[in-house]
Amino acid sequence: MFEALVLSQEEKVTKANIVQLELGDLPQGDVLVEVSCSSLNYKDGLAITGAGRVIRDFPMVPGIDFAGVVKSSNDERYQIGDQVILTGWGVGENHWGGMAKMARVKADWLVPMPEDCTAEKAMKIGTAGLTAMLCVQALQKADIKPESGEILVTGASGGVGSVAVKLLSELGYHVVACSGRVTENGPLLKALGAKEVIDRVELEQDAKPLEKQRWAGLVDTVGNKILAKSLAQMDYAGAAAICGLAGGFALPTTVMPFILRGVSLFGIDSVHCPFDKRLAAWQQVLSLLPESFYQEACQKISLQEVPVFADKIIKGQVTGRILVTL
Ligand SMILES: NC(=O)c1ccc[n+]([C@@H]2O[C@H](COP(=O)([O-])OP(=O)(O)OC[C@H]3O[C@@H](n4cnc5c(N)ncnc54)[C@H](OP(=O)(O)O)[C@@H]3O)[C@@H](O)[C@H]2O)c1
Secondary structure (H helix, E strand, O other), X not given: OEEEEEEEEEOOEEEEEEEEEOHHHOOOOOEEEEEEEEEEOHHHHHXXXXXXXXXXXXXXXXXXXXXXXXXXXXXXXXOXXXXXXXXXXXXXXXXXXXXEOEEEEOHHHEEEOOOOOOHHHHHHHHHHHHHHHHHHHHHHHOOXXXXXXXXXXXXXXXXXXXXXXXXXXXXXXXXXXXXXXXXXXXXXXXXXXXXXXXXXXXXXXXXXXXXXXXXXXXXXXXXXXXXXXXXXXXXXXXXXXEOOOOOOOOOOOOOHHHHHOOOEEEEOOOOOOOHHHHHHHHXXXXXXXXXXXXXXXXXXXXXXXXXXXXXXXXXXXXXXXXXXXX
């Protein structure tokens, strides 16, 4: 028997309960993993609170990522005792996920634990950190260099945002963090490397098609009006990597930044990111994050605390990354 957070639905209301499961309850898959840790991401918040229609089939074990050790394997790529990481592929959405002591998954979805990484480190980075790395890589690929100018990170106190601030500042970029919690989180964002922290109220106003140029690059985790205004303020030939919708999925913009300033817009998806790109992103994020990051921007919670924190993450009340220990 092992412990799991299980979501069920009664009269369209999602309930989250800790229950005891048996191995026979787990879905089909090639590899059985004993999970050491998972992490709490925005999508987990949507799933666990029922605020977003993330889950269609109940019961469901949430947890869109996990790290742990292989207990049995029908796939030659993985042997008993191997340390592995999983993020994405719909795990925790339509296949039982990481918020349980055991998980059975497809071998194709796993990544071998990089050298010098631990399960705890991997999940302090988690889906959010991997996504932040993919956003930064997109800006690098678009030839946005530290000397190009200021890089704006929106939703900066969140999981993706805080890791993006750290990664960009480690790479020597001039980072401006945009946050709705300047007083509360300004000191942390500065400690992570932001040169300036601006209040998101400044970017929540309606955008003109083009505004004064300010940003060479953008990592956007919130969407909607903030993204539209940031795009209107992009420098000529600037690049925006967009991955999130914490402020809504709308994009009330015009074609002007793209056709008059040559701005590039890169959509970032970590869920179906191919294996080689995923492994390279894991290696780069691990090489860039200093040891201090894992203390300053991460907190640890138990499985029992997950429903409370799921509610908080949806309300924008969580700062940095949340590690879930099992
Ligand atoms: N495309 C992908 O593969 C991928 C992967 C991971 C995450 N995501 C998406 O990226 C987004 C961020 O994920 P996360 O895990 O970092 O979430 P998170 O930890 O909750 O961070 C989101 C941050 O956005 C800001 N925010 C919250 N509500 C807002 C609102 N109504 N208007 C404007 N800003 C708001 C808050 O930062 P401040 O308090 O500092 O303003 C909050 O901390 C989510 O939409 C998630 O689904 C996408």
